[in-house]
Amino acid sequence: MIQRRSIIGPRRRSAMRATVAAFAVTALALAACAPGEDSDGGEEAAPSDIETNVADMGDITLTVWDQQVRGGQAESIEALNAAFEEEYPNVTIDRVSRSFEDLQRVLRLAIQDDEAPDVVQANNNRSQMGAFVEAGLLRSLDGYADVYGWKDRYPESILAHSSYSDDGAVFGEGNLYGLPQTGELIGVWYNKAKLQQLGIEPPQSLADFEAALQAAKDAGELPIQFGNKDPWPGIHTFGFIQNMFADREEIRAFGYGNPGGDWTDEANTQAADELQSWVDAGYFTSGFNGIDYDPSWQDFANGEGVFLISGSWLLADLRDAMGDNVGFMLPPVGETGELTVTGATGLPFAVPTEGDNADAAAAYIDFITSPEAMQTLTEAGELPVVETDQQQVSGTQAEVFEAWGTAGSEGALVPYLDWGTPDAYTVISTGVQAFMGGDESTEELLGTFEEDYSSFVSENSGG
Amino acid sequence: MGRAPCRVRTYHENVVSPQAPRVTDVTEATPVARTPASRARPSRQGPPGEPRRVAYLYILPAFVFFAGFMAWPLLHGFWLTFYEWNGLTLGTWVGLDNYHAVLTDPELREPFGHSLILVIFFSVIPIVLGLTLAGLMMRARLRGMPFFRTVLFLPQVIAMVVVAIAWGHIYEPDGPLNDLLRTLGLDDLTQVWLGDPSWALVSVGIVGTWVGTGLCLILFLAGLSKVPRELYESARLDGAGAVREFLNVGLPALRGELAVAATLTMIAALRTFDLVYVMTPGGGPSGSTSVPSYEVYKRAFIDGEVGTAVTVAIVLTAIILLVTIGINRFAERGDEVRL
Numbered sequence: 113m114i115q116r117r118s119i120i121g122p123r124r125r126s127a128m129r130a131t132v133a134a135f136a137v138t139a140l141a142l143a144a145c146a147p148g149e150d151s152d153g154g155e156e157a158a159p160s161d162i163e164t165n166v167a168d169m170g171d172i173t174l175t176v177w178d179q180q181v182r183g184g185q186a187e188s189i190e191a192l193n194a195a196f197e198e199e200y201p202n203v204t205i206d207r208v209s210r211s212f213e214d215l216q217r218v219l220r221l222a223i224q225d226d227e228a229p230d231v232v233q234a235n236n237n238r239s240q241m242g243a244f245v246e247a248g249l250l251r252s253l254d255g256y257a258d259v260y261g262w263k264d265r266y267p268e269s270i271l272a273h274s275s276y277s278d279d280g281a282v283f284g285e286g287n288l289y290g291l292p293q294t295g296e297l298i299g300v301w302y303n304k305a306k307l308q309q310l311g312i313e314p315p316q317s318l319a320d321f322e323a324a325l326q327a328a329k330d331a332g333e334l335p336i337q338f339g340n341k342d343p344w345p346g347i348h349t350f351g352f353i354q355n356m357f358a359d360r361e362e363i364r365a366f367g368y369g370n371p372g373g374d375w376t377d378e379a380n381t382q383a384a385d386e387l388q389s390w391v392d393a394g395y396f397t398s399g400f401n402g403i404d405y406d407p408s409w410q411d412f413a414n415g416e417g418v419f420l421i422s423g424s425w426l427l428a429d430l431r432d433a434m435g436d437n438v439g440f441m442l443p444p445v446g447e448t449g450e451l452t453v454t455g456a457t458g459l460p461f462a463v464p465t466e467g468d469n470a471d472a473a474a475a476y477i478d479f480i481t482s483p484e485a486m487q488t489l490t491e492a493g494e495l496p497v498v499e500t501d502q503q504q505v506s507g508t509q510a511e512v513f514e515a516w517g518t519a520g521s522e523g524a525l526v527p528y529l530d531w532g533t534p535d536a537y538t539v540i541s542t543g544v545q546a547f548m549g550g551d552e553s554t555e556e557l558l559g560t561f562e563e564d565y566s567s568f569v570s571e572n573s574g575g
Numbered sequence: 576m577g578r579a580p581c582r583v584r585t586y587h588e589n590v591v592s593p594q595a596p597r598v599t600d601v602t603e604a605t606p607v608a609r610t611p612a613s614r615a616r617p618s619r620q621g622p623p624g625e626p627r628r629v630a631y632l633y634i635l636p637a638f639v640f641f642a643g644f645m646a647w648p649l650l651h652g653f654w655l656t657f658y659e660w661n662g663l664t665l666g667t668w669v670g671l672d673n674y675h676a677v678l679t680d681p682e683l684r685e686p687f688g689h690s691l692i693l694v695i696f697f698s699v700i701p702i703v704l705g706l707t708l709a710g711l712m713m714r715a716r717l718r719g720m721p722f723f724r725t726v727l728f729l730p731q732v733i734a735m736v737v738v739a740i741a742w743g744h745i746y747e748p749d750g751p752l753n754d755l756l757r758t759l760g761l762d763d764l765t766q767v768w769l770g771d772p773s774w775a776l777v778s779v780g781i782v783g784t785w786v787g788t789g790l791c792l793i794l795f796l797a798g799l800s801k802v803p804r805e806l807y808e809s810a811r812l813d814g815a816g817a818v819r820e821f822l823n824v825g826l827p828a829l830r831g832e833l834a835v836a837a838t839l840t841m842i843a844a845l846r847t848f849d850l851v852y853v854m855t856p857g858g859g860p861s862g863s864t865s866v867p868s869y870e871v872y873k874r875a876f877i878d879g880e881v882g883t884a885v886t887v888a889i890v891l892t893a894i895i896l897l898v899t900i901g902i903n904r905f906a907e908r909g910d911e912v913r914l
Contacts, residue, residue: 146658146660146665146666146667146668147654147655147658147660147665147666147881148660148661148662148663148664148665148666213856216877217876217877220662220663220876220879221662221876224662224663239877239878239879243661243663243879244663246663246664247663247664249663340770341769341770341855341856341857342856342857343856343857398748398767399747399748399749399767399770400770401767401769401770401771401860402746402747402748402767402768402769402770402771403747403748403770407747534878534879535878537877538873538877538878541857542857542858542861542862545857545860545861546772546860546861546862549770549771549772549860549861551772551860551861552861
């Protein structure tokens with residue numbers, strides 16, 4: 113090594129040493145304070161303080177973040193935004209819309225910012241809304257619910273999906289943190305022409321459904337269209353089969369992250385085995401782990417596949433592509449003997465604590481969930497969460513509304529499986545992907561689910 | 576020379592004599608420099624650019640940028656690695672637990688293993704291919720060389736996200752690649768490229784090779800063109816064949832370019848994020864394509880484990896630093912040997 117004569121004089125060297133020392137001291141001092149902030153719960157507006165007259169609020173820009181990117185959803189929200197701006201010319205709506213996946217990823221950071229949006233669509237699950245409530249980043253909407261009468265129009269069970277206790281520990285009761293516009297449920301879309309060709313009626317029981325799948329396979333058709341590259345659709349497919357084996361209460365325990373469930377019990381093992389047998393029999397699209405969700409339902413719309421197990425949110429797009437050829441039916445009744453349907457609401461609209469115009473935000477939420485708004489949603493091909501029986505519908509939309517009505521009246525709705533724990537989304541989506549790809553056994557799959565679920569439950573209740 | 580006495584007089588105030596050794600110590604020069612007359616003229620003691628402190632003003636703009644966007648986040652991140660924090664509520668001190676986890680938890684070690692495999696695809700193979708192609712192209716008298724050079728370099732110019740989307744489409748089960756295999760009658764070779772745990776990482780790697788080969792090729796072509804023709808001719812006179820010529824004349828001359836190519840491609844391999852995130856979302860089938868940068872993103876923004884995420888990032892930074900130092904040492908040693 114070549115000897116280098118230091119070009120830094122002695123005075124400069126000691127100055128540098130002093131700076132480094134200062135740095136070190138600062139670093140040690142910072143070690144004493146931890147990152148993040150302690151929350152003291154979300155603020156709640158008392159009914160008497162709430163301003164409902166938007167016209168009197170002066171010139172406001174309302175920033176709204178939504179994930180209504182699909183056909184019918186986009187149409188309806190744009191119509192509602194235009195109507196709101198027309199009624200209140202002093203308000204300008206700055207709408208930012210992203211896909212479901214993208215919104216999930218950016219929301220965390222955005223609502224902590226001082227300039228958080230005024231209204232956001234936040235996923236009800238524990239890793240999003242639950243975590244935000246725990247950190248005090250969402251306003252409680254109880255005061256607004258009283259003033260605007262939301263509790264009269266929305267049934268308790270629907271509001272429960274967006275309710276958390278103050279500290280985010282209990283899901284399903286407590287304060288209201290969001291209000292949804294739409295309902296949604298996972299059912300079976302089917303190609304009417306193909307089903308007719310096969311000479312089958314829409315199957316009502318598990319046995320009939322399996323027979324239909326085999327008949328389709330034998331006739332050279334693709335039984336179930338499926339794309340799981342971004343692995344969240346697998347959560348719904350697994351849930352669909354699980355609903356036919358496990359009882360509603362257990363699934364609710366999983367979905368809300370409450371005690372009382374066991375992933376490794378007989379019913380869930382049977383469900384996982386059933387899914388495996390369907391994969392082995394070749395009922396799903398070949399190479400499904402390499403196909404994304406959107407291309408898969410688009411392929412279904414283009415006539416590839418007899419059945420598509422997905423949500424009612426595809427109504428507008430499928431109706432546009434397939435017209436009356438597409439049908440929607442409730443999941444078949446399985447071993448449990450009762451109808452169980454995964455479904456809840458669309459993403460609720462919430463008000464971040466760091467947003468500026470809380471009262472205007474609440475008035476906006478009231479506007480987009482009003483009876484008139486429910487009509488706009490219906491016309492755009494959506495499933496409104498309340499007052500479905502008051503809408504004029506026909507064709508496939510009527511089938512979706514009927515399914516929703518039946519599920520509601522029979523109390524058959526159970527929450528999504530990824531709501532239950534903060535890690536559930538990652539654990540279940542990647543687990544099902546590996547399982548369906550043949551990389552994990554039933555025991556391994558259910559083992560990881562049970563570990564995540566039970567460790568969360570014990571931490572949450574005991575800890 | 577009438578003017579000489581004047582000059583001698585002026586110099587006399589600042590310099591002892593023209594033959595005297597130059598004064599390099601500032602402290603000795605100060606008494607003379609303090610006289611007003613000499614202050615008006617540039618000091619002749621020491622190198623030009625006195626006073627030294629002016630230098631700091633020159634580097635200040637760049638330093639502010641560096642401090643704000645690189646040094647501060649790095650230090651802040653380093654501080655975060657000692658905490659367990661979900662990004663929302665108060666964090667808790669955990670000392671070196673995060674580092675321990677990164678070194679021992681198989682879930683956290685696996686992504687680093689995947690990066691090593693990607694290094695082979697992003698770096699080793701493109702360099703070998705680049706050398707081969709450069710050696711071949713130097714000998715050939717092709718018309719339209721600029722056209723070929725442009726086309727081969729094009730993958731470097733396209734944004735990585737666009738590359739990922741295009742290749743994602745190519746790799747689809749019913750996409751162009753499988754179609755090609757079927758047309759050639761190689762049905763058995765068709766795979767679910769991005770959905771099969773055994774093939775996903777290799778598929779990502781192949782895209783990296785496609786992107787990196789052009790860069791290496793251009794670098795080596797430029798390096799080889801600097802080698803004087805006489806060296807090749809003298810090697811030929813000594814009886815060297817084409818391969819020997821390349822190995823003994825071309826290759827040693829490329830040491831600098833090799834270092835650059837190795838540094839750029841290895842860093843690209845270790846840092847890769849957009850390719851993996853767009854082509855194989857969710858960390859790939861059975862987590863087979865998760866890489867450190869994806870782990871950082873997933874743990875920080877989806878799982879809410881910011882402490883672990885930043886620890887992975889810091890460890891990755893350290894690895895990249897060591898790799899770069901290693902490559903530069905290799906290049907420097909080459910210089911010393913030649914001298």
